[in-house]
Amino acid sequence: MAIAKSLSRVAAVIGIGESDYVGDHARVRAGERPHDSYGYAAIAFNKALKDAGIERDDIDGLIVGPTIAYERMGELLGINPTWGSQADAMLSVIEACMAIQTGMAEVVALVYGNDQRSAAIQYGGPEAMGGNMFLSYIYHAPWGFTSQGALYAMMFQRFMALTGCTEAQLGEVAVAQRLHASLNPHALMKKLITIEDYMASRYICEPLHLFDYCLINDGGVALIITSSDYAKRNAKKKPVLIHGVGRYDANKGATSLEPRLLDFYRPAQERCAEQVFNMAGLGPKDIDAVQIYDSFSCHVPLALEGYGYCATGDVGRFMAEEGISLKGKLPVNTGGGHLSETYMQGWNHQVEAVRQVRGEGGGRQVENCRFVHYNSDVAGKAVSIIYGS
Amino acid sequence: MANSQAVISLYDEPMWESIRAHDWKLQQCDDCSEFRYPPAANCPHCLSMDYHWKPLKGRGTILSWVIYHRQYFDNFPPPYNVVAVQLDEGPIVMSNLVGPEPEGNWVGLKVEICYGEDVAIGTVPKMRLIQQSA
Structure with missing residues (x-):
């Protein structure tokens, strides 16, 4: 496989913005609908511009998230770009780097908004979201097999049976991320929990407990990504460079869950890891904090093994003994992640990575944080990004 | 809420017809x-467009299982199980294990296809444990 190296340090994040997760969630729970998806996105975009110290008219590239329509978002933000796209959080960062590298655009706005809570979006059952994109989300309904959580429950049950990893060890993820959320003013769930609380919580789809599932809430996120040169000349704050990106998709047998059940996505993560670490000229030992897409807690142990942060078959012990919280060896999901901060489908992880590299983590800041590795394996699409100073 | 439904593409219909005849074909x-x-x-595997429908021998191995404790469909009140079974022919299918549930680890247990009736879908293939011969 050819290792792409040409995107390293080509682009940098110079602006981040988020809606008010905590305030909006309280309003939604009180029965209000504060904004629609476009409204949340516009709030985040305004904040990101201000954070970057640039003007709207400086933007010449636009990427919108999958939950909003590209043209309408561009219309509402008043942007006629030279290049545009629609993509999820992780691919939009990679696409922005590619657009900048090829000269299609120089200052790219990445914009996401989602009113999933107030609009009562369902991720399981008869109206399960995403079935048009992922056949596995709906194909097994005749056997009552629905909700993305169940797909991961099926995967992790087998992982436990084959490796000896336990439910209590998986609980380390929810406990660590809740600790991080308690130190994050933007996080929705700040009440600390223990392994005992985790084990006592109800099952949703056994072996996964309530605390293994992500939140469902409204919000918006925006990032401004530009060329390293433009960033040096114009950014208000220290630019956060994108040192490496990687991707490898496990599509074969996806609807039958073959990449999940037979491989635990491992070959995809290993190929992706090879690319991202080679591009950045770094390895797992150089990484100060890890962000992992955690729609469900079990993404975390699978990724820690897949990306080489611990030995194969050792992740249960690694999480329990060496630790994945700010107090442990390898801080993971330092903002609280999807489980405890906000479910912005990977977008909030990019913001947290930038904050940590900037040193803006406040009470949850990782000391001397130089490199943050983000990765995700949504439906077998392994994607990695390394942010650094 | 509502009942669960099968996805019926052009190519699914003949399969469900074989299931209704209690002779599941792929x-x-x-x-x-x-x-x-x-x-x-x-x-x-090879991109060929040529195929025939072949009855399954009806046996497989459990790869994993889950127990639902939350209700998502009217026709599936919890608790109920879902098993992932690798058929002897190769494909992995999701199904429900009927009969008494095993204790402990289900991975590796041998199962055979049987047929059940669902209020919404009609005949649905299920799995039952094969008695382990001494």
């Missing part, structure tokens, strides 16, 4: 002999 590639699931126009 497409087997005429060129490379691989079975495919879910049904589709082409063979994902």
Whole structure:
């Protein structure tokens, strides 16, 4: 496989913005609908511009998230770009780097908004979201097999049976991320929990407990990504460079869950890891904090093994003994992640990575944080990004 | 809430017809002999468009299992199980294990296809444990 190296340090994040997760969630729970998806996105975009110290008219590239329509978002933000796209959080960062590298655009706005809570979006059952994109989300309904959580429950049950990893060890993820959320003013769930609380919580789809599932809430996120040169000349704050990106998709047998059940996505993560670490000229030992897409807690142990942060078959012990919280060896999901901060489908992880590299983590800041590795394996699409100073 | 429904593409209909006849068939590639699931126009293994419908021998091995404690469909009140079974022919299917549930680890247990009736879908293939011979 050819290792792409040409995107390293080509682009940098110079602006981040988020809606008010905590305030909006309280309003939604009180029965209000504060904004629609476009409204949340516009709030985040305004904040990101201000954070970057640039003007709207400086933007010449636009990427919108999958939950909003590209043209309408561009219309509402008043942007006629030279290049545009629609993509999820992780691919939009990679696409922005590619657009900048090829000269299609120089200052790219990445914009996401989602009113999933107030609009009562369902991720399981008869109206399960995403079935048009992922056949596995709906194909097994005749056997009552629905909700993305169940797909991961099926995967992790087998992982436990084959490796000896336990439910209590998986609980380390929810406990660590809740600790991080308690130190994050933007996080929705700040009440600390223990392994005992985790084990006592109800099952949703056994072996996964309530605390293994992500939140469902409204919000918006925006990032401004530009060329390293433009960033040096114009950014208000220290630019956060994108040192490496990687991707490898496990599509074969996806609807039958073959990449999940037979491989635990491992070959995809290993190929992706090879690319991202080679591009950045770094390895797992150089990484100060890890962000992992955690729609469900079990993404975390699978990724820690897949990306080489611990030995194969050792992740249960690694999480329990060496630790994945700010107090442990390898801080993971330092903002609280999807489980405890906000479910912005990977977008909030990019913001947290930038904050940590900037040193803006406040009470949850990782000391001397130089490199943050983000990765995700949504439906077998392994994607990695390394942010650094 | 509502009942669960099957996804019926052009290629699913013959499969469900075979299920209603209690003789579950999948497409087997005429060129490379691989079975495919879910049904589709082409063979994902060799891309051939030529296939025939072949009855399954009816046996497989449990790869994993889950127990639902939350209700998502009217026709599936919890608790209920879902098993992932690798058929002897190769494909992995999701199903429900009927009869007494095993204690402890289900991975590796041998199962055979049987048929159940669902209020919404009609005949649905299920799995039951094969008695382990001494």
